[in-house]
Amino acid sequence: MLDNNKEIIKVDNIRRDFKVGDEVVHALRGVSFAIHDGEFVTIMGTSGSGKSTLLNILGCLDTPTAGEYYLDGLAVRKMSKNERAWMRNRKIGFVFQNYNLLPKTTALENVELPLLYNSKISSKERRERAEKALKAVELGDRLYHKSNQMSGGQMQRVAIARALVNDPVIILADEATGNLDTRTSFAILTLFQELHARGRTIIFVTHNPDLANYSSRNIVLRDGKVVSDTVNPNIQSARATYETLPAPEE
């Protein structure tokens, strides 16, 4: 069901070296995998495993020292800064651990932000798409709430809406539940599962091994190499887990 789909991401033996003083640090030592349309992949690893470096490369924020990275069929390694900015704007939706919403700005304006950097989109279309994205994350009634008037869970929903608004080929989540309490984490995870069910391709980078049960595939990194890459045949429902958790005491 999964593998006959289009290849969204292809990582071909990528390496990433950093120079720290006189020493060369090998953050990635030849990583290869392919992610297809409609997969929900968790990437795990302890700190120092190279998962942040991998995420930066997957997100077109960084380029590999060697090897090639294809996003939606386009080779990224030789791209200029501006071309990679274009890729981030059109192909990728980022969700960060600390939400990174603009302060004192309404949910709607935050979600519109990626479209502001796309001159092809009119202000009318921008607004319509932002509203649609906010409705998709169940915040249709909070369009004009400012970021500092929202809870962590709500802010992360706005961030997810912002990641969805440009209709990306891939959503990259970096510890997206890391700052949230367990109950809210599962609410957000439920949202990711729902997006996945609707056909979104998601990469979820985390150090929490429990989350592997809720994704369709799990890649584990250690010391800059892939040590395990397993398909999860038995995806647990985040909603079910969420409902078993006690409601917060009022």
Next chain:
Amino acid sequence: MNFFNLFKIALKALANNKMRGFLTMLGIIIGVASVITMLAIGQGSKQSIKSQISEMGSNMIMIFPGNMERGGVRQSSDDQQTMKVSDYEAIRDDAKFVSYVSPQVSSSGQFINGNNNYPSSVQGITQDYLEIRKLKVAEGEIFTDEDIKTAAKVCILGQTVVDNLFTNGEDPIGRVVRFNKIPFTVIGVLQEKGANSMGQDQDDIVLAPYTTVMKRLLAIDYIQGLFCSALDEDMSDEAQDEITEILRAQHKLKDGEEDNFTIRSQQELSEMMNSTSDMMTILLACIAGISLLVGGIGIMNIMYVSVTERTREIGLRMSIGAKGRDVLMQFLIESVIISVLGGIIGVILGVVASELVKAIAHWPISIQPYSVILSFAVCTITGVFFGWYPAKKAANLDPIEAIRYE
């Protein structure tokens, strides 16, 4: 990324930090307002000097008999008898750049009217003299050509003389005053002019036909000087050249011989005074310009802090597709908005301050359109110039580091 979107983003960012934006703007506001006010004061005083000079007759040219050496001894010009009525007539008839001309002879002495007496001097002139010196007859009238021909014993008094001779406030017109025992009939009173910029009383004056003064008072056949008016101020030089030519011909001076007359123009005086007030204007503008510079550094400082403070925001913008250029433009637009908005407020404040100076201190004020445009342009340039470095810094941030910046 179109410009309008960037403008909106920048405006939004400023709206989030109103107080800081305003304080930054304050530097520019004070700078621009002071440039405009200082220039208005400088130009105002320049214009007031100019108008005072032109009240005396801005295009006035004075010709006096020149110093002449006799056996190595330089003679006072008063003793010269080289200028004749024929010189006056030649200039009157031939000079094309001269609109008015009048000979001048004067005699000082005591005026007596009944119990009152007052020391003054009689200026012997023609009617043109009033035009040249911008004098007006308030009551009565000016003497006629007939009076000049007959050397009529008539005179026109300045207000100061009237006040001293007619202490009871009686009407001086038609009255006879005596000057050095010769009776003069008062036919007119001059309009009051007040003191000139050098503090001389311009109303302490008595006018009479030059023939009267020459024949009846002084018994001389020469004139002491000539007063002319150039067609306008700009033609003062041409008029002077022309007068020189005519007088040299009249006096039959050979080439290489020195002029035996001296020409002085009001223009020289006005140039001298202008250069003084220009200097003052430049000084004031310099001080104001420095405050504008300080305002610009204020912008740079705040933008610099702002970039550091919003590193995460910049990282986010870059990670969702903002190019370095977009970030650069955003911060540049922010600083330009601050400076231009500050400029607008500064212009308004400057105009208000100038008007206040005028209303309270009664200084002459002249708001210069060029100073408004200039300070506005400097403002915008300041915004770009001082906004550039912080904006460049923002644009060069590494999005990976910026997004994780705490």
